[in-house]
Amino acid sequence: MAVTKLFGASVKRREDPRLITGRGNFTDHIKLPGTLFMALKRSPHAHARIVRIDTSKARAMPGVVAVYTGQDLVDKLAPVPCAWLVPDSDLKVPTYRALAVDKVRYVGDAVAAVVAENRYIAEDAAEAIEVEYEVLPAVVDQEKATQEGAPQLYDDVPNNIAFHWKLHAGDFDSAWNQAEVKLTRRFINHRLIPSAMEPRGALAYFNPGTGDLTIWCTSQNPHVHRLLLSAVTGIPETRIRVIATDVGGGFGSKIPMYAGEMLASAISRDLGRPIKWFESRRENYVATIHGRDHIQYVDVAATRDGKITGIRVKSYANLGAYLSTASPGVPTWLFGLMLCGAYTIPVVHVDVYGVVTNTTPTDAYRGAGRPEATYLLERVMDLLARELRMDPAEIRRKNFIPKEQFPYTTATGLQYDSGDYEATLDRALELVNYQQLRREQEELRAQGRYLGIGFSTYVEVCGLAPSAAAGAMGFQGGLWESATVRVHPSGKVSVFTGSNPHGQGEETTFAQLVADELGVPIDDVEIVHGDTEMIPFGMGTYGSRSLAVGGTAVIMATRKIKDKATKIAAHLLEVAPEDVAFENGRFFVKGAPDRAKTFQEVAGAAYLAWSMPEGVTPGLEETHFHDPINNTFPFGCHICVVEVDPDTGRVSFRKYVAVDDVGNVVNPMIVDGQVHGGIAQGLAQAVYEFAAYDESGQLLTATMMDYAIPKATMLPRFDVDRTVTPTPVNPMGAKGAGETGTIASTPAVANAIIDALSPLGIDHIDIPLTPERIWRAVQERRG
Amino acid sequence: MQITVKVNGVSHTHDVEPRMLLVHYLRDVLNLTGTHIGCDTSQCGACTILMNGKAVKSCTVFAVQADGAEITTIEGLARDGQLHPVQEGFWEMHGLQCGYCTPGMIMTAVDLLQRIPNPSEEQIRHYLEGNLCRCTGYQNIVRAVQYAAEKMRA
Numbered sequence: 001m002a003v004t005k006l007f008g009a010s011v012k013r014r015e016d017p018r019l020i021t022g023r024g025n026f027t028d029h030i031k032l033p034g035t036l037f038m039a040l041k042r043s044p045h046a047h048a049r050i051v052r053i054d055t056s057k058a059r060a061m062p063g064v065v066a067v068y069t070g071q072d073l074v075d076k077l078a079p080v081p082c083a084w085l086v087p088d089s090d091l092k093v094p095t096y097r098a099l100a101v102d103k104v105r106y107v108g109d110a111v112a113a114v115v116a117e118n119r120y121i122a123e124d125a126a127e128a129i130e131v132e133y134e135v136l137p138a139v140v141d142q143e144k145a146t147q148e149g150a151p152q153l154y155d156d157v158p159n160n161i162a163f164h165w166k167l168h169a170g171d172f173d174s175a176w177n178q179a180e181v182k183l184t185r186r187f188i189n190h191r192l193i194p195s196a197m198e199p200r201g202a203l204a205y206f207n208p209g210t211g212d213l214t215i216w217c218t219s220q221n222p223h224v225h226r227l228l229l230s231a232v233t234g235i236p237e238t239r240i241r242v243i244a245t246d247v248g249g250g251f252g253s254k255i256p257m258y259a260g261e262m263l264a265s266a267i268s269r270d271l272g273r274p275i276k277w278f279e280s281r282r283e284n285y286v287a288t289i290h291g292r293d294h295i296q297y298v299d300v301a302a303t304r305d306g307k308i309t310g311i312r313v314k315s316y317a318n319l320g321a322y323l324s325t326a327s328p329g330v331p332t333w334l335f336g337l338m339l340c341g342a343y344t345i346p347v348v349h350v351d352v353y354g355v356v357t358n359t360t361p362t363d364a365y366r367g368a369g370r371p372e373a374t375y376l377l378e379r380v381m382d383l384l385a386r387e388l389r390m391d392p393a394e395i396r397r398k399n400f401i402p403k404e405q406f407p408y409t410t411a412t413g414l415q416y417d418s419g420d421y422e423a424t425l426d427r428a429l430e431l432v433n434y435q436q437l438r439r440e441q442e443e444l445r446a447q448g449r450y451l452g453i454g455f456s457t458y459v460e461v462c463g464l465a466p467s468a469a470a471g472a473m474g475f476q477g478g479l480w481e482s483a484t485v486r487v488h489p490s491g492k493v494s495v496f497t498g499s500n501p502h503g504q505g506e507e508t509t510f511a512q513l514v515a516d517e518l519g520v521p522i523d524d525v526e527i528v529h530g531d532t533e534m535i536p537f538g539m540g541t542y543g544s545r546s547l548a549v550g551g552t553a554v555i556m557a558t559r560k561i562k563d564k565a566t567k568i569a570a571h572l573l574e575v576a577p578e579d580v581a582f583e584n585g586r587f588f589v590k591g592a593p594d595r596a597k598t599f600q601e602v603a604g605a606a607y608l609a610w611s612m613p614e615g616v617t618p619g620l621e622e623t624h625f626h627d628p629i630n631n632t633f634p635f636g637c638h639i640c641v642v643e644v645d646p647d648t649g650r651v652s653f654r655k656y657v658a659v660d661d662v663g664n665v666v667n668p669m670i671v672d673g674q675v676h677g678g679i680a681q682g683l684a685q686a687v688y689e690f691a692a693y694d695e696s697g698q699l700l701t702a703t704m705m706d707y708a709i710p711k712a713t714m715l716p717r718f719d720v721d722r723t724v725t726p727t728p729v730n731p732m733g734a735k736g737a738g739e740t741g742t743i744a745s746t747p748a749v750a751n752a753i754i755d756a757l758s759p760l761g762i763d764h765i766d767i768p769l770t771p772e773r774i775w776r777a778v779q780e781r782r783g
Numbered sequence: 784m785q786i787t788v789k790v791n792g793v794s795h796t797h798d799v800e801p802r803m804l805l806v807h808y809l810r811d812v813l814n815l816t817g818t819h820i821g822c823d824t825s826q827c828g829a830c831t832i833l834m835n836g837k838a839v840k841s842c843t844v845f846a847v848q849a850d851g852a853e854i855t856t857i858e859g860l861a862r863d864g865q866l867h868p869v870q871e872g873f874w875e876m877h878g879l880q881c882g883y884c885t886p887g888m889i890m891t892a893v894d895l896l897q898r899i900p901n902p903s904e905e906q907i908r909h910y911l912e913g914n915l916c917r918c919t920g921y922q923n924i925v926r927a928v929q930y931a932a933e934k935m936r937a
Contacts, residue, residue, distance in 0.1 A: 012874060019882030020870040020889065022817015022857035029816035120802070197821045197829060197883040197917050248819070248883025249917050281822035503881030503918050673877045673923055680920030704826035704915065712908035712921040 006512040006522060007732075010669035014527075015507045024246040027201050028278045030216045035203065036065055038264055038277040039122035041112040041129045042287065043104035046138035046358035046697020047151060050102055050111060054130040058114055061128060063121035066271060068113045068263075070099035077266045078232040080322065081257055083476040084329035089163035091474075094154045094356070096322035098232075098259035098266075104133070105153050105321035106358050107697055108286030113263050115275060138697035142318035142355035143295050153321065153356045162319055163354040165332040169411040170347030172301075175310030179301030183383055188766040189372045191293035191318065191691040193285055193701070194365045195709050198248020200288055201278030204264035208272040212239050217261050219244035219530075220254045220500055221540025224477065226532050228257040228325070233265055245530040247502030251681070252364035253288050254502070255542050256325035260287075285702045290691055291365020293318035294331060294372050300380050301347075306388050306395045310347035313339060313376065319354050320361035326475075327363045328354055333473045334369025334461075340410040341377040342421045342459040342635055343399035348411045358697040364542065366681055367742045370460045378456045378747030379764070382754065386763055392751070393429060396457045397422060407728075414461065416633045417727045417735075420661070424723050425457055428637040428659040431721060437641065445759055450644045451654070452756025456748035459635040462736030463548035463729075465628035480627035481545070482536040483553035485514070485561050487620040489607040491600030493518065493525045495557075498538015499550030500530050504738060505670040506546050510554050512666055513732070517558040518599055519585025536623055544634075544736030547666065552730040553626035560622035565602045571613035572597050572605060632727045632735035636660035638679070638748040644756040646778045649771030651687055651753055653716035658744065661723045663735035671737045675720050678741020684710045686749035690768045786850040790815065791859025799846045806830045808846035809856060817857040817886050821915070828914030831887035832856050838894035840887075840913070857886035860893065868931040869893050878927030880918035888914045892928045896935055902928070 018024050055067040080096040100109045112129050116122035137151040144150055145160040153160055176182070202217040213235050219225045222242040230237045247254060260277050268275040279287065294315045301310040317331030336350040367374075385395040401408050403420040410416065432453070441451045464470065467478035482498035495514055499506055507527040515522040528534055541550070562582060569587030570577040573595055581590050588596035597605075602620075605611070609618035641655040658675055665671050688708035692700040701707035726733025746767065753769045754762060760781045765773055787796045790813060797812055809815045809832070818841055821829035830841045833855040860867045869892045872878065879885040888911065895902060895910040902910065907928045908921065916924060 013877065015882070016874045016879060019879055019885055020857075020866070020873050021861055022815070022886050024817075024882055026816075026819070026883065028820070029810075031814075119807075120800070195917055197827060197881065197915065198819070199821070247881065248821075249881040251917070281824065281827070505880070669877050673880060673919060676920035676922045677880060677918045678920075681917075703824045704822045705824050709915050709917065711915065712911040712924070715920055715922075717904075718920065718922060 006516050007666055009667065011508055011512055011522065011667055013505050013508045014511060015505065026198060026246045026248055027203060027216045027218050030203050032203065032205055032274040035274040035276050036115040036117065037119040037122040038113055038115045038267065038275050039126040040110040040260065041126045041131065043107060043109040043111055045104060045133050045135050046107050047136040048104050048133035049136060050100065050104065051132040051134050053112060055112060057128040057130065058125040061121065061125050063117040064125045065115045067129065068099065068267065070097055070101035070111065073099055073266060074101060076270065077262055080259060080262065081228055081231060082323040082325060082327065084326045085474040085476060086163060086165055086328040086332050087474045089165040091163040091328060092157050093323050094157055098262045106360055107699055108360060109321065110259050113267065115267055138358035140357050140359050140693045140695065140697050142316045142357050145355050145357045146316065146353060153358065157356055160356045161353055162323060162356050163328060165352045167336045167350045167412060170310065172310050172312050172347050172349040175301040175347045176299065179309060180304040181302040181387060183300040183380065183387065185298045185383065187296045187298060187376055187379060189292050189294040189296065189375055190767060192291045192365055192685055192689050193691050193707055194251040194253035194291060196249030196251055196253055199279045199281055199284040200254060200258065200260060202261045202264045203274060203276045204268040205274040206265065206269040206272065212241065213265055213269065214241045215261065215265055216243045218247050218254050220247065220250040220502060220542050222500060222530055222532050223498065223537045224540055225257060225261065229262065229265055232262050233269065242532045243530060244500060250502050251366040252291065252368055252542060256289055256363050281704060282702050285707065286360055286699055289324050289363040290320065290360050291362055292372060293362055296376055298376060298380060300384065302384055304388065306384065306390050306398045308343060308345050308399055311339060311345055312349040314351045316353050316355055318359060318362060319356050320359045321356060322361050324361040324363035327361060329473060329475060330364050330369045335373050337412045337414055338370050338373040338461060339377065340412055341374065342401060342457050344401050346411055359693060367739045370739065371682065371743045371746055374456065374458045374743050375747045378751060382751045383763060386758065392455050393425060393434065396455065397425060415630060416459065417630055417729050418725050419459065419633065419635050420723065420725050421457060421635055424635060424637040424659045424661055427721060427723060428639045428657050431657045431659065431719060432639050432641060432655060450646055450756040452642050452644060452752040454640045454748045454750065454752025454755055456638045456744045456751065458744045459633050460740060460743045461631045461633055462544035463628055463632050464543050464545065465549065465631055467627050477539065478627065479539060480625050481550040481553045482538050482623065482625045483550065483557045484536050484621065484623040485557040487561060487603045489604050491520065491524065491603040493520060494528055495525060495554055496528045496535040497550055497554060498535055499546040500541045501546060502541065504541060504546060504674065505667065506550065509547060509666045509670060510551060513551055513555055514558055517555060517562065519583065520599055544738035547734050548632050548730055548736045549626060549628055551732060551734065552628065553624050555731055556626055557622045557624035560624060561620060564616065565599065565620060567613050567616050568606055569597045569602045571611065628729055630729050632663065632729050634660065634662045634735040634737065634740050636740060636744060638744040640748040640752040642752045642756055644753055644774060646760065649774035649778065651769065656716050657719045658741065659721045659723065660740050661725050662737040662740065663727045664724060664733035665722065666732065666734060672720050674737045675741045676718050678739060679718050679745040680710055680715055682742040682745030683715065683749050685746045686767050687769050688714065784847050786847055788849050788852055788854060790854045791856060801845065801847055803846045804842055805844040805846045805849050806841040809841060815856050815858055819883055819886055821883065826915065827884065828891060829884050829887040831890040831914065833890055833894065838891045857889060860889065867893065868934040869896065871934065872927035872930035876923050876926040876930050878919065878924045884914060884916045888916060888924060892931065895928065896932055900936055901932055
């Protein structure tokens with residue numbers, strides 16, 4: 001595309017003025033007269049039969065309007081849907097009721113809903129509900145859950161295995177038999193809690209007079225929620241309006257359909273009054289989805305000179321008590337397909353067991369499957385380097401897909417769009433001054449100090465596409481995106497996007513794209529999102545897709561506008577459309593630049609419609625649904641440098657360098673911000689965060705006091721740099737940047753710590769590498 | 784109980800339940816929804832306001848404890864259409880993404896710069912320990928506070 005003014009510029013964000021002055025439109029700010037507040041009574045047991053629910057005390061409290069149990073809603077609300085039906089995996093989708101009937105299966109499973117005049121009364125009344133339980137044995141470990149004698153969550157899910165998914169590419173047995181070097185490991189990729197700063201909530205109002213349901217809710221994908229709400233309530237889609245304009249972070253946790261939104265809608269229909277529900281942080285921690293949680297067995301075949309010839313993975317994925325909306329797809333496709341990483345691994349065998357346990361359901365959390373694959377591969381690279389006494393940078397270089405081989409088809413069947421992996425490695429090595437750093441490491445070791453250098457040379461997949469591929473993977477939806485561009489008579493432009501940014505800044509980046517394409521000032525462009533009555537059907541924001549897929553839809557709709565406007569301008573200028581050029585917001589006759597019409601004049605003429613060319617209709621508005629031809633594959637090299645105190649297990653960060661390649665960049669300031677935040681979350685998995693359960697299924701980290709979200713003092717400064725390898729998949733050449741940091745950073749940090757401890761003979765400790773775990777490993781070695 | 788509170792320069796008198804949290808008073812009674820709620824254990828700091836000039840977490844104060852107090856919320860920080868330098872810093876330095884922690888983060892930073900006009904990076908990070916951000920990794924928040932410090936000293 002033409003080089004233009006705003007593409008590539010760090011334009012200050014247009015969403016910020018309202019957010020820095022306390023004028024955002026978050027769900028809990030919305031007020032309607034006559035609103036009732038809903039509170040949910042949740043199970044304190046991980047696994048129990050419901051013997052009796054006594055709601056009489058709650059009902060008798062002043063201000064309480066109604067109390068519902070699961071039995072009351074069986075005919076009014078269909079079960080919570082699962083929308084990723086992974087094929088050929090013997091998938092079983094157990095019934096998931098918004099309010100449990102007969103049995104509860106995790107701590108936090110809702111058993112009753114109270115609505116009252118205000119939130120204080122509603123919560124008091126929920127406390128007053130008496131539930132008698134027959135407590136059953138619980139299982140939280142997904143591997144133990146598959147073993148004989150384990151407690152069974154469902155009668156129709158034998159051994160708690162909800163699916164067994166496999167992808168066998170090539171002949172692993174032969175690779176294994178011929179391997180000069182073999183490596184066998186068990187890795188734990190532990191459970192995390194997404195922890196968006198805004199918990200989830202909804203304000204639902206069913207107007208009995210019109211039959212319309214309007215729901216404000218914390219959603220990354222309002223149309224998907226509209227469709228699913230329609231399916232569970234029976235209210236036609238045409239009668240449901242979902243609004244989610246400002247959303248306080250999601251990281252995947254605001255994709256799924258949940259009990260709370262469903263209950264608020266169904267109860268509002270029942271009572272004809274607005275129902276507000278807003279979860280507490282403790283509820284968010286027990287009842288909003290968690291992420292990751294794999295136990296992985298890995299066998300690696302390699303040559304003596306460090307080439308991987310095959311990899312076999314068996315993973316037990318903990319799905320939690322029920323199958324959340326996208327849950328089966330995350331540990332299967334999004335994990336298994338990426339097990340070649342940035343490397344020419346010719347043989348890949350993956351078997352994934354999706355296991356139900358008495359824990360909070362898991363689903364897509366930032367990275368979703370790709371961090372689990374990347375951590376595994378990048379640990380393998382370091383272990384192999386150590387086994388072969390090779391430099392971890394060089395073993396990666398040896399296995400890289402060479403840049404001449406793009407587009408490259410992996411053993412798992414993906415076609416990587418473009419890449420130059422060595423360039424990011426070389427740049428990162430230069431930025432950390434690698435040779436010097438290794439010398440320093442030697443010197444410090446001689447003094448009894450433990451410096452470590454960790455690598456992660458990742459590749460990831462963004463903008464999952466095309467829709468036909470989604471269908472083949474069992475995803476119950478398309479993965480395209482929509483945009484409508486409406487030029488008003490004054491020449492001002494409204495853009496209605498199906499993407500739903502909630503921190504990613506597309507109100508700014510999309511406006512940059514449109515201002516460039518149409519040659520209008522950015523202040524003339526408004527980006528509208530998050531309201532199903534205004535935007536075309538959209539798929540939403542997740543999986544680093546919004547620029548690559550949603551942005552392309554915006555550009556394509558804008559180009560349709562230009563085509564039509566060119567015809568109108570040609571007519572006004574009395575020349576053929578082929579003789580008209582468009583630059584910087586002016587249509588002019590080629591060779592006679594003074595004969596011109598501005599974009600605004602043409603927009604006005606389109607609406608006056610006094611004189612239109614033959615066959616051209618009035619108005620200037622176009623819609624485009626963009627279904628990409630392929631995914632995009634950002635990549636890069638992160639290097640982390642730490643010093644570890646073996647006596648205390650304490651880790652100090654010395655340096656963190658990220659060299660990412662996300663293709664062309666529309667707004668570098670925003671991409672840097674995405675990378676910083678992504679690294680913070682991935683680093684936190686490596687050293688801080690861990691959703692811990694006790695054996696009875698109690699979540700021990702159910703508050704922000706116990707779950708270690710990093711504070712400002714717990715993170716180092718990140719040095720961020722980029723190389724640029726555009727993707728051919730979309731007209732911008734942009735790949736996506738929302739998840740690179742999270743995917744890359746966990747293994748970079750873990751590898752650095754293990755590298756630091758290597759003189760002690762330590763070659764692996766399962767993450768999170770807390771001081772206690774490090775100290776114990778060191779003590780064990782020292783005897 | 785009857786309380787009188789001066790919020791952003793305006794005096795309000797209301798009857799409130801003794802157990803009502805100040806953050807609910809601000810949000811639900813005064814409709815000042817710029818002060819956010821992100822947790823229930825006083826960890827996240829999204830509800831931070833200035834009470835008698837000092838940053839406090841309004842989820843940890845009862846409305847009745849604010850009787851007679853002067854309170855500034857995020858809505859009261861800009862004066863005469865002029866952003867406060869801290870607000871300006873957050874905008875200039877991309878110190879926010881989803882914007883949910885931002886009001887509390889800004890109020891804490893205002894308190895910091897009142898006490899330490901020229902803080903080091905370490906002091907900034909230490910002072911912001913009671914405010915959690917899940918989006919930014921804090922790097923640009925630090926820069927936002929540095930920007931404001933410089934601007935306020937000029």
